[in-house]
Amino acid sequence: MNWDWEKLRENQKKYEQKQGGGGPGMPTPPQMDDLLNKFKEFKFSGIFFVGIIIIVVLIGVSTVFTVGRSEVGVIQRFGKYTRLAQPGLNFKMPAGIEKVTKVNVRQVETEEFGFKTYNGGGSYPSSVESSKQDASLMLTGDLNVAVVPWIVQYRRSDPKAYLFNVKDVRSLLKDMSEATMRMVVGDRSINEVISSRAEIANVAKEMLQKEMNNAQAGIGIVNIEMKKTNVPEPVQDSFNEVNQATQKKEQTIYKAREDYNKAIPLARGEAKRLIKDAEGYAIDRVNRAQGDATKFKAIYDEYAKAKDVTRKRMYLEAMLEILPKLENKYIIDSDQKNLLPFLNMGAKLSGQTLQKGE
Incomplete structure (x- = not known):
C-alpha cells in the first residue's frame, strides 16, 4: 500500500491550524525528525570525558586516606565527630560529607x-x-x-x-x-x-x-x-654577698660541730672508762673482802677445833713472814730482865767493822 505523503502533510497542517500551532505569528514546534537529526549531529568532545574522569578521581581520592604510625585520624560528618581512624589505610565518605583531621599523638x-x-x-x-x-x-x-x-x-x-x-x-x-x-x-x-x-x-x-x-x-x-x-641581675651581686656570708656562717657552724663531735665523744669515752674502772675496783674490793672473810671464817673454824695448835701455827706463820724483813736479829732469853747492855750493840758492832776495814 503506497502512502500519499503530500496529502498527509496537508492534513497535518490543517490539524495544526485547528490546534492553534500554525497560525500567523505562532511559532511552529520542532518536529521529531529535526530533533533526531540534531542529536545525531551532536558529538561528545574530549573535554567532557576528561571532566568526568577528573570528577571520579577526586571523589575516589577524597574517600581514601592514610594515617601515619604516630597519628590518629579524627573523622567528622557534617562537622560532628563520628569516629577515630587508626594508623594505616582508611576510607570515608566523599569530601563535603566527611572530613578527617590528623593528630600526632606520639610527638613530644x-x-x-x-x-x-x-x-x-x-x-x-x-x-x-x-x-x-x-x-x-x-x-x-x-x-x-x-x-x-x-x-x-x-x-x-x-x-x-x-x-x-x-x-x-x-x-x-x-x-x-x-x-x-x-x-x-x-x-x-x-x-x-x-x-x-x-x-x-x-x-x-x-x-x-x-x-x-x-x-x-x-x-x-x-x-x-x-x-x-x-x-635578677641588678641584685645578683648583693645576693652573692649574702650567700657568701651564709656559707661562712654554715662553715663556722660545721667547724664548731666538728670540734664538738671530737671533744664530746672523747669525754664520754673517758667518763665511761673511769666508771668501768671504778666498777672493776669495787668488784675487786668486794671479792677480796669476801675472800678474806671466808678465809678468816675458815681459820676461826679450825681455831675453834684446836686453839693451841692453831695459835702456835698462826704465830709461826706470822714470824715466817716478818723475820725475813728484819735486818738485825737479837735472840735473848725470855727470862732476861736487864736489856740495857743490848741497846748499843749494833753501833759497837758497826764501829768495829769500820776499824777492821781501815
Whole structure:
C-alpha cells in the first residue's frame, strides 16, 4: 500500500491550524525528525570525558586516606565527630560529607618559659623577649624575686578532646603552666628554689597534669625541666654577698660541730672508762673482802677445833713472814730482865767493822 505523503502533510497542517500551532505569528514546534537529526549531529568532545574522569578521581581520592604510625585520624560528618581512624589505610565518605583531621599523638611538643631556644641550638636569657621575662620573674615564699626559666614537654593524649573541648589548647597550656609554677615557687624560699629544682619540677608536673585533666584538654604532660634559677641581675651581686656570708656562717657552724663531735665523744669515752674502772675496783674490793672473810671464817673454824695448835701455827706463820724483813736479829732469853747492855750493840758492832776495814 503506497502512502500519499503530500496529502498527509496537508492534513497535518490543517490539524495544526485547528490546534492553534500554525497560525500567523505562532511559532511552529520542532518536529521529531529535526530533533533526531540534531542529536545525531551532536558529538561528545574530549573535554567532557576528561571532566568526568577528573570528577571520579577526586571523589575516589577524597574517600581514601592514610594515617601515619604516630597519628590518629579524627573523622567528622557534617562537622560532628563520628569516629577515630587508626594508623594505616582508611576510607570515608566523599569530601563535603566527611572530613578527617590528623593528630600526632606520639610527638613530644615543647613550650619554653623564661628563655627562647633558636635554630642554632643556643638559648638566650629572658631579656630577649619581654613576655618571656615576665613569665620567669616570680615571687618566692620569703618575699624574694627569682628568675625561674623552665620547659614543659607534653603530648596530645586524647585527639578528640584536643580538637573539640578547648578552643586554644596551647594558650591554655601556657597560662596554666605559668600559674602552676608561680604557685609552687611561692611556697618555697629563694634558697629552696635555687637548690631544689628537681623536686619543684615534679610537684609542678603533677599539679599541671591535674589542671589539664580538669579542663579536658587532651594533653598529657611528659616532663617539666627546670633551667638554672637565679635572682635578677641588678641584685645578683648583693645576693652573692649574702650567700657568701651564709656559707661562712654554715662553715663556722660545721667547724664548731666538728670540734664538738671530737671533744664530746672523747669525754664520754673517758667518763665511761673511769666508771668501768671504778666498777672493776669495787668488784675487786668486794671479792677480796669476801675472800678474806671466808678465809678468816675458815681459820676461826679450825681455831675453834684446836686453839693451841692453831695459835702456835698462826704465830709461826706470822714470824715466817716478818723475820725475813728484819735486818738485825737479837735472840735473848725470855727470862732476861736487864736489856740495857743490848741497846748499843749494833753501833759497837758497826764501829768495829769500820776499824777492821781501815
